[in-house]
Amino acid sequence: MDSEEKLLKDELSSTIQLSERVLLAVDDAASFKGECFDVAKLVNRLSHALRKLVRFATAVRSLYERPIRRVIAAVSNNLECALSLVRKCRSRNVVLRVVTIVSGSDFKRLIVLLESSVGDMIWLLSVFDIENATGGAGAGAFGVFSLPPIATNDPILALVWSCIVSLQMAQLAVRIEAASQLGSVASDNDRNKHIIFDEGGVPPLLKLLEEGTSPDAQIAAASALYILANDQEIVRKIVNELGVQIMVQVLENSPMKVQSQVASLVARMAEYDPLAQEQFARENLIRLLVSLLLFETFGNDHNAQLGNQSIHSIVEINKEKEAFSQPSEGPHASSSARASYWYNYYHSFDGGKHRREREQEKPEVKLSLKISCAEALWKLAKGSLSNSRRICETKGLLCLAKLVEKEEGELQQHCLMTIVEIAAAAESNADLRRAAFKPNSPAAKAIVNQLLRVIGEFNSPFLLCLAIKSIGSLARTFPARETRVIGSLVTQLGHGNLDVAVEAAISLEKFACPGNFLRMEHSKTIMEFNGVPHLMRMLRGNEMTKLHGLILLCYLALHAENGEALEEAGVLTVLKGADRTHVVAHNPELRFLVPEAIPLLTRYRKGLHSQRLPFLP
Incomplete structure (x- = not known):
C-alpha cells in the first residue's frame, strides 16, 4: 500500500466521520427539526455510499483516483456547510435563536448542495460498477454515460473520467471502445487533449498498448496517443512514462498493422519534442525502422545487382555487408549462402518473428508500414546531427535510395525528406560528410543517382525542390x-x-x-x-x-x-x-x-x- 492510497483512504474516512458528526448535530437540533430531518436523510445516503466506496478502494490494488478525489472534496465541503447550519439549530435559548439568524432558504440551498453530492456519489458508484463488483474488481460502466452534477459545467470531464476508468478496469472490448472514445474526444480540440492529459489518461493508454492482448487494442491506444501527442508537454509525459521503451518493444514484436500505427506515433512525438527524438535514438529505434523499411525492398535482386557494379564497388559492398551483418537467430532464420543480405538482415533483427504473417500481409498494409517508418525516420533526422549519423551508420542511405527508385507517392516523398535532413546535417558537419558521402561510396553514389533522376525525370515542383536542395547541401562533396x-x-x-x-x-x-x-x-x-x-x-x-x-x-x-x-x-x-x-x-x-x-x-x-x-x- 503506497502513500497515495493511504491518503485517499484517510480522506474517505475523514469524510465519513464528518457525516457522522452532522447526524449527531441533527439529533441535538431544537429548531427547524423538519428541515434537519431532511438533511439527515441525505447525509445518511452519503454515508452509506462513502462506506461502499471505502470497501471498494481497500479491495482494489490500482484505483483511478482523480474523479474520487474531486467528488470527495465537494462532498466534504457540503457536509461542512451542513454541520455549520445544523449546529445553529441546537440552542434552546430564545435570545440566542434570535441572534443566530437561520432561515428556511438556508436549508433549501443546503438541500440542493447535498442532493448534488448524492448524485455525484451515485455516479461514482455506477462508473466503478461498485454495486456489481465482486472481489474488489469493478467492470466499469462504460457506455452507460451519465452526467454527474459536479461536471454540469464541463460535461467532457465526466466523459473523460468514465473512459479512463474503463481503460483501467473494464473488459478488453470495453477498453478498446474507451480508447477510441478518448481519441475521438481529443480530436475535437486542444482543450480536450489537455483535459485528458491533466486527468491522467496517458498511463492507461500506454498500458493498453504495452499489454499486446489484441492488435485492435494496441491500434486504438496508439491512435489515441497519436491524437494527443501534438503538444510538447504531453509528449514529454509519454516519454517520462517509459512510452519510448514501450513503443520500441511493440515495433519489434507486433503485427504490421500495429507497427504502422506506432511508427506514425513515433514520427509525431519526434516532431514535437527534441527529447523524444533523442530517446528513440538511444533505444536503437533507427536501426529497427531501417530494418522494417528493408523488408521486400531489395529482395533477392541484390546479388543480381552486383553484376552491374565495378570490381571496386563490389568490394566496398562486401565490406559493408561484413561490417553490418548480424548472426541470425530463431527457428525461422535462414542459413542459405544464396539468401539476400538485406532480406536476412531484416529477419535477423527479430529472429524471424511474425515472418510468415508479414510475408502474407496485404500489399496496402506493407506499404502503410513503410510510409510510417519513412516518416518516422524523417522526423527523427530533422534537425538532428546525431540521428542523421545513426541512419548513415545503419546503411539507411542505400535503403532510402532504393525506395526513391522503386516507390512513388507518399513513401517516396518521405524518403526524399529524410535525405534532405541527412544532407543538411552533412553540410554542417565535415565528419559526417566525409564518412557518409565519400565519392567512391556505393551509398553516396546511389543517393546522388536517384536525386539526379528525380531532377531529370520528375515534374512535381515539390519533389524537384527536395532533390535540388539535397544536391545543394552536398555541394562540397562533389x-x-x-x-x-x-x-x-x-x-x-x-x-x-x-x-x-x-x-x-x-x-x-x-x-x-x-x-x-x-x-x-x-x-x-x-x-x-x-x-x-x-x-x-x-x-x-x-x-x-x-x-x-x-x-x-x-x-x-x-x-x-x-x-x-x-x-x-x-x-x-x-x-x-x-x-x-x-x-x-x-x-x-x-x-x-x-x-x-x-x-x-x-x-x-x-x-x-x-x-x-x-x-x-
Whole structure:
C-alpha cells in the first residue's frame, strides 16, 4: 500500500466521520427539526455510499483516483456547510435563536448542495460498477454515460473520467471502445487533449498498448496517443512514462498493422519534442525502422545487382555487408549462402518473428508500414546531427535510395525528406560528410543517382525542390569532374515554376560560394552549361528570383576565370543598375558582393576592348 492510497483512504474516512458528526448535530437540533430531518436523510445516503466506496478502494490494488478525489472534496465541503447550519439549530435559548439568524432558504440551498453530492456519489458508484463488483474488481460502466452534477459545467470531464476508468478496469472490448472514445474526444480540440492529459489518461493508454492482448487494442491506444501527442508537454509525459521503451518493444514484436500505427506515433512525438527524438535514438529505434523499411525492398535482386557494379564497388559492398551483418537467430532464420543480405538482415533483427504473417500481409498494409517508418525516420533526422549519423551508420542511405527508385507517392516523398535532413546535417558537419558521402561510396553514389533522376525525370515542383536542395547541401562533396550534377541544376534555372528555379539558384550558390574549395572550377562549369542567360531571365521575376539570381551572378563574376559570357550577357550593366535597387539595399550579402563584382567586370571589359583595338604601326 503506497502513500497515495493511504491518503485517499484517510480522506474517505475523514469524510465519513464528518457525516457522522452532522447526524449527531441533527439529533441535538431544537429548531427547524423538519428541515434537519431532511438533511439527515441525505447525509445518511452519503454515508452509506462513502462506506461502499471505502470497501471498494481497500479491495482494489490500482484505483483511478482523480474523479474520487474531486467528488470527495465537494462532498466534504457540503457536509461542512451542513454541520455549520445544523449546529445553529441546537440552542434552546430564545435570545440566542434570535441572534443566530437561520432561515428556511438556508436549508433549501443546503438541500440542493447535498442532493448534488448524492448524485455525484451515485455516479461514482455506477462508473466503478461498485454495486456489481465482486472481489474488489469493478467492470466499469462504460457506455452507460451519465452526467454527474459536479461536471454540469464541463460535461467532457465526466466523459473523460468514465473512459479512463474503463481503460483501467473494464473488459478488453470495453477498453478498446474507451480508447477510441478518448481519441475521438481529443480530436475535437486542444482543450480536450489537455483535459485528458491533466486527468491522467496517458498511463492507461500506454498500458493498453504495452499489454499486446489484441492488435485492435494496441491500434486504438496508439491512435489515441497519436491524437494527443501534438503538444510538447504531453509528449514529454509519454516519454517520462517509459512510452519510448514501450513503443520500441511493440515495433519489434507486433503485427504490421500495429507497427504502422506506432511508427506514425513515433514520427509525431519526434516532431514535437527534441527529447523524444533523442530517446528513440538511444533505444536503437533507427536501426529497427531501417530494418522494417528493408523488408521486400531489395529482395533477392541484390546479388543480381552486383553484376552491374565495378570490381571496386563490389568490394566496398562486401565490406559493408561484413561490417553490418548480424548472426541470425530463431527457428525461422535462414542459413542459405544464396539468401539476400538485406532480406536476412531484416529477419535477423527479430529472429524471424511474425515472418510468415508479414510475408502474407496485404500489399496496402506493407506499404502503410513503410510510409510510417519513412516518416518516422524523417522526423527523427530533422534537425538532428546525431540521428542523421545513426541512419548513415545503419546503411539507411542505400535503403532510402532504393525506395526513391522503386516507390512513388507518399513513401517516396518521405524518403526524399529524410535525405534532405541527412544532407543538411552533412553540410554542417565535415565528419559526417566525409564518412557518409565519400565519392567512391556505393551509398553516396546511389543517393546522388536517384536525386539526379528525380531532377531529370520528375515534374512535381515539390519533389524537384527536395532533390535540388539535397544536391545543394552536398555541394562540397562533389569533385570538379562531376559536371552532370551542375548541368542538371543549371537546367532547372529555367524551370517554369519559380520555386524550383530559386531552389536551383540557391544550390548552385553553394557550388560557387567562397566556402567551396572548388568554386573556380564549379563556376566555370556553370557558365559552360549556359547558366548566365538563365540567371539574366531570373532577374525579371519576383524578389526572390532577383535576389538569388544576383547572388549567383556575383559569385560567377568573382570566381570565373573567363568573363566573356558575363560580358556578352550584359551582367556589368545589370549589376550597376542593381546597386541602387531595393533588393541589394536590404540584403547584407549583396551589399558586399555587388561592389566586389563590378570592378572585376569593369577590368575585364577594359582588357577585352584593348585586345580588340586595331594595330596601328
